[in-house]
Amino acid sequence: MPSLSLLQTFFREVITRERSKRVTEPNLVMDDPDKVAAYTRAGREDGVMAPVYLFHCAQICEVIKPGDTVVDLGCGPATQLAMVARLNPDATVIGIDLSDEMLHRARDYVGGQSLRNVEFQAGDISNLAMFPDASVDALYSTVALHHLPDFATLEKTFSEISRVLKPGGGLYVVDFGHLKSEKSIAYFAHQYARQQPELFTLDYLYSLRAAFSRDDFVALTKKYFGERMAVKSTFLMPYMVAVKSPPRADLNNTLLKGELKNLYNRLPGYHKKDLSDLTLFFRLGGLQSQYLSHL
Ligand SMILES: C[S@@+](CC[C@H](N)C(=O)[O-])C[C@H]1O[C@@H](n2cnc3c(N)ncnc32)[C@H](O)[C@@H]1O
Known part of the structure; x- marks a missing residue:
């Protein structure tokens, strides 16, 4: 059962007439060493974002096949990327x-895990000139798009994704959705203030203010992918919005399910609770994962 404060936030979002405005991120690219360190710490697999990474990992694994070339847009310190690469050893990520600064941390992190199926490239996600047309089997991005300065750059990014992705390719793009009320934004930003560095809480607040709306994702998905990709969000309160292709993986892969279960079992109780809330609100919004159904 979600906490009372989460339910209060939910009902506020559903009934409020407020329409908070999007405020561009003060640091579009995350290169301040202190902020990168705070984000990296909160973002590692035992940090406050652990349940979110696990949820997205299951979704991403559904759209990847062995042998794929997979691109992670805005990979940051590579916590998500390393998880995906470990669980998909026959794909190149x-x-x-x-x-x-982020790429430096990312290289260190995957280097420490001896992952051989990972590469990094410095580049702008709204200009994927390093990839020829229809050359990428699967592409994903987790909580990075809100760093883009405006809708026009978000559109360039969608246009680039549709250009580089092979026909029938896999896609999972997820980011925060813009909430209506400043109070709700503050609620989510400060939810774990005591368990995370202050800089991370501030960064989270800026991220939620900079989030694009669900309508922005719906419009661009329709324009660039038609009906093939679905836009799903957390139920009635689009705190998170995901664009997903149909699954391409073997959804009965018991080895992968077992590895995801091991990651789940290692989460502390309060993170299991977060994962169950996120899973519930996304399931009610129409997004679920076969790979999480046994947890
Ligand atoms: C909030 S972090 C997310 C990192 C990672 N995807 C995760 O889930 O932890 C956003 C990342 O996007 C990067 N970024 C922002 N704008 C970018 C752009 N135009 N091109 C490439 N990366 C960008 C930032 O430097 C940062 O590392």
Whole structure:
């Protein structure tokens, strides 16, 4: 059962007439060493974002097949990327980020895990000139698009994704959705203030203010992918919005299910609770994963 404060936030979002405005991120590219360190710490697999990474990992694994070339747009410190690469050893995962500081941390992190199926490239996610047309089997991005300055750049990014993705390719793009009320934004930003560095809480607040709306994702998905990709969000309160292709993986892969279960079992109780809330609100919004159904 979700907590009382989460339910209060939910009902506020459903009934409010407020329409908070999008405020561009103060740091579009994350290259401030202190902020990168705070984000990296909160973002590692035992940090406050652990349940979110696990949820997205299951979704991403559904759209990847063995042998794929997979691109991670705005890979940051590579916590998500390393998880995906470990669980898909027969795919090659290429992380793209504009921040040298992030890429430095990312290389260190995957180097420490001896992952051989990972590459990184410095680059702008709204200009994927390094990839020829229809050359990428699957592409994903987790909580990075809100860093783009405006809708026009978000549209360039969607246009680039549709250009580089092979016909029938896999896609999972997820980001925060813009909430209507400033109070709700503050609620989510401060939810774990005590368990995370202050800089991370501030960064989270800026991220939620910079989030694009669900309508933005719906319009661009329709324009660039038609009916093939679905836009799903957390139920009635689009705190998170995901664009997903039909699954391409073997959904009965018991080995993968077992590895995801092991990751789940290692989460502390309060993170299991977060994962169950996220799974519930996304399931009610129409997004679920076969790979999480046994947890
Ligand atoms: C909030 S972090 C998310 C990192 C990672 N995807 C995760 O889930 O932890 C956003 C990342 O996007 C990168 N970024 C922002 N704008 C970018 C751009 N135009 N091109 C490439 N990377 C960008 C930032 O440097 C940062 O590393």
